[in-house]
Amino acid sequence: MLRYVLRRTGLSLVLLFVIATILFFSLHLLPGDPALLVLGGDAAQPTPEQIAMVRAKLGLDQPLWLQYATWLERVMRGDLGRSLVDDRPVARDLANRLPRTLQLVIPATLLSTAIGVALGMFAARRRGRLADPLASSTALMGFSVPVFVVGMLLVALFSITLGWLPPAGYVPFGEDPLGFLRHLILPTLALSASPMAITMRMTRSSFLEQASLDYVRTARAKGLPEPAVAWRHVLRNALLPVVTVVGLQIGGMFAGAVLVEYIFSWPGLNTLLLNSISTRDYPIIQGVVLLAAALFVFVNLVTDLCYALINPRIRYE
Amino acid sequence: MSEAGGASARVPLRRRVRRHAQILIALPLLAGLVLVASLAPLLMRHDPNRLNPRVKVQPPSQTYVLGTDEFGRDILSRLAYGARITLIVTFASVVLAAVGGTALGTVAAYAGRAVEMVIMRTMDGMLCFPPILLGIFVVTFLGPSLVNLILVIGVLYIPRFTRVVHSSTLAIRELEYVESARALGSSALRIVARAILPNILAPIMVQASLAAGHAILLESGLSFLGLGPPPPAPSWGRMVEQSGRYMQLSILPIIWPSAAISATVLGFNLLGDGLRDLLDPRLRN
Numbered sequence: 001m002l003r004y005v006l007r008r009t010g011l012s013l014v015l016l017f018v019i020a021t022i023l024f025f026s027l028h029l030l031p032g033d034p035a036l037l038v039l040g041g042d043a044a045q046p047t048p049e050q051i052a053m054v055r056a057k058l059g060l061d062q063p064l065w066l067q068y069a070t071w072l073e074r075v076m077r078g079d080l081g082r083s084l085v086d087d088r089p090v091a092r093d094l095a096n097r098l099p100r101t102l103q104l105v106i107p108a109t110l111l112s113t114a115i116g117v118a119l120g121m122f123a124a125r126r127r128g129r130l131a132d133p134l135a136s137s138t139a140l141m142g143f144s145v146p147v148f149v150v151g152m153l154l155v156a157l158f159s160i161t162l163g164w165l166p167p168a169g170y171v172p173f174g175e176d177p178l179g180f181l182r183h184l185i186l187p188t189l190a191l192s193a194s195p196m197a198i199t200m201r202m203t204r205s206s207f208l209e210q211a212s213l214d215y216v217r218t219a220r221a222k223g224l225p226e227p228a229v230a231w232r233h234v235l236r237n238a239l240l241p242v243v244t245v246v247g248l249q250i251g252g253m254f255a256g257a258v259l260v261e262y263i264f265s266w267p268g269l270n271t272l273l274l275n276s277i278s279t280r281d282y283p284i285i286q287g288v289v290l291l292a293a294a295l296f297v298f299v300n301l302v303t304d305l306c307y308a309l310i311n312p313r314i315r316y317e
Numbered sequence: 318m319s320e321a322g323g324a325s326a327r328v329p330l331r332r333r334v335r336r337h338a339q340i341l342i343a344l345p346l347l348a349g350l351v352l353v354a355s356l357a358p359l360l361m362r363h364d365p366n367r368l369n370p371r372v373k374v375q376p377p378s379q380t381y382v383l384g385t386d387e388f389g390r391d392i393l394s395r396l397a398y399g400a401r402i403t404l405i406v407t408f409a410s411v412v413l414a415a416v417g418g419t420a421l422g423t424v425a426a427y428a429g430r431a432v433e434m435v436i437m438r439t440m441d442g443m444l445c446f447p448p449i450l451l452g453i454f455v456v457t458f459l460g461p462s463l464v465n466l467i468l469v470i471g472v473l474y475i476p477r478f479t480r481v482v483h484s485s486t487l488a489i490r491e492l493e494y495v496e497s498a499r500a501l502g503s504s505a506l507r508i509v510a511r512a513i514l515p516n517i518l519a520p521i522m523v524q525a526s527l528a529a530g531h532a533i534l535l536e537s538g539l540s541f542l543g544l545g546p547p548p549p550a551p552s553w554g555r556m557v558e559q560s561g562r563y564m565q566l567s568i569l570p571i572i573w574p575s576a577a578i579s580a581t582v583l584g585f586n587l588l589g590d591g592l593r594d595l596l597d598p599r600l601r602n
Contacts, residue, residue: 014438015438015441015442015445018438018439018441018442019442019445019446021442022439022442022443022446023446026451026454026455027458030455030458030459037458037459038458140583140586140587140590141579141583143586144530144579144580144582144583144586145575145578145579145582146534146537146538146541146554146575146578146579146582147538148537148538148541148554148557148558149557149575149578149579152557152561152564152571152575153571153572153575155561155564156564156568156571160564160565160568161568251445251447252447254447254450255447255448255449255450258447258449258450258453258538258542259449259538259541259542262541262542263561273450273453274453274542277453277457277542277544280457280458282458285453285454285457286454288450289446289450289451289453289454292446292447292450293445293446293447293450296445296446296447297445
C-alpha cells in the first residue's frame, strides 16, 4: 500500500508541475505582447509608463526562462503574486473565498451522490420495467441541460413565481444560520443536477454488471432475501467505479460553480474571478485557475487512495 | 458488413427501431436544427437584430411566434440565427480538436519515449483545468469573438481526442496487418494514413459527437458570462442571461433559448451514445 501511495502522490506532484507550466506559458503563447494583453489589447492604448509598470510588476522585463523559474519557485511557496488593482496578495484573497465555494461544492456533492446512487440502484432493480427507461432518459436530459439553465429555471420557479426562496445573495452562517440555508438551497440544487445524472447512470450500469456475476447467483442460491443480495452484495461492489466518478465530479463542480456563483451572486472563488475579468487582473485570474486545477488534482489523488483502500486489487498491481 | 446486414434483416422492425432509438431521435433533431440554421433568412419573418421599442417583452402572438425580448426583437428569429452561431462554433471547434488530437495522438504513439511522455503528460495536465476556467482565462486576454471562442474550445478538447487516438493507435499498430505493411516497407506516415486511421475512425466519431455536446455547453456557458460573440449577436447563452434580467416581467424569454441549448446538447449526446452502441457492441449493456 505504501508503495502505491508514494507512486500515486508522486504522479500528482508531476501533474501539478505540468499544470503550473501550462498556465505560465498560456499567457506567453497568446498572440501579442503579454503586457499589452493584460492592459487591454491594442484598443486600450496604454501609456508607455503603464506598460513599463505592468512589465515590472509581472516580471515581464526578465528573460523568459528566469520568469518561469521564479514563477515555479513562488508557486511552490504559495506566493501567487499581488493583485494589479489593489495590490493585495492573491493567495490571501483566494484563502478568503475558497471556504464559500466549498460551502456550495460539498453539499452539492453529498446531494448528487446520495440521490444519484439511490436512483441508479432503483432503475437497475427495475430493469425492463417502465421505471428504468424513464429514470435513464431523465438522467440523459439531466446532463444535457446546462448548469446555468438549471439555475435560471430554479430562480424563475422558486423565487419569481412561487416566492419561496431568495433569488440570489449570501448570508454568513454565523450571522443567520436559517438565512444561510435558505440562500444555499437553489445554488446547491443547480450545481448537483448534472453530477446527479452522471452518478445515476454510472450506478445503474455498474449495478447491472455486478448483478449478472456468479457470486450474486450464489448468494441467491443459498437463500438470501433479495434486499440483502442487492444491498449487501451487489451494491457494495457496484459502488467501486462510482467512487471514481464522484471524485471526478467534485473537481468538475468547481467549474460548474463558476456559473452558479454568477447567477446567485455567491461571493466565492469564481465571483472573484469574474470580477477580475473586466479589470484584467491577471494574477488573480491566474491564481483562481491554478487553484481550481490543483484542487482537481488533489481530489483525484484522494479519490484514488480511497479507491485503493476499499479495493485491495488495485494496491497490488 | 454483409453478415451484419443479413442478421439485422431478420430482426423484427420494432426491435431494430428500439435498438437504435437514440440515433433515430438524434438525427432528425440535429438535421432539423441544421436546416433551420442554414435557411434562417428564408424562414424568418423578422430581422433578429431589429429593435422595436413599441413591442418590448411581448407574449407569443401571430406576428411574434415566441414573443419578443426586452428590445422588442423577435425571439424566434434570434433563436434561428443563434443556431448558426452554435453550430459553427461546435462544428469548427470539434474539427479542430479532432484533427489536433489525432495528429498528437498518432505522433505520441509512434514516436514513443520522450516525445510521447511530453505530449501525454501535457494532455493530462490540460485535463486538470476545468474547461470553462481555462476558457475564461484565455478569452479574457484574447477578447470575446466568434473566432476566439472556436480556437479556445477547439484547443481545450484536443486532449480527449489525443487520449483516444493514442490508446487506439497503440493497440492497432501491434496487429498483424500493420506489421505486414511495415514489412513491405511502407513509411510510418503511410501506415498511419492507410492502416491505422480508417480503423480508429469509429472511436473518433463517437468522441466527436460527445465532444460536440460538451462544446455547446461550454460555448453557451462562456456566452452566458459575456465571453461569447459580442452583442447584438444572438448567441443562445447570452439570450438566457439577458432575459434573466427581466424575469419579473416574463419567464418565457428564458425558457426558449434554454430549451434550444438543452435540446441540441441532448441531440449530440444521444447521437454519441447511439454511435457508441452501434460501432462498438462490446460496450453495450
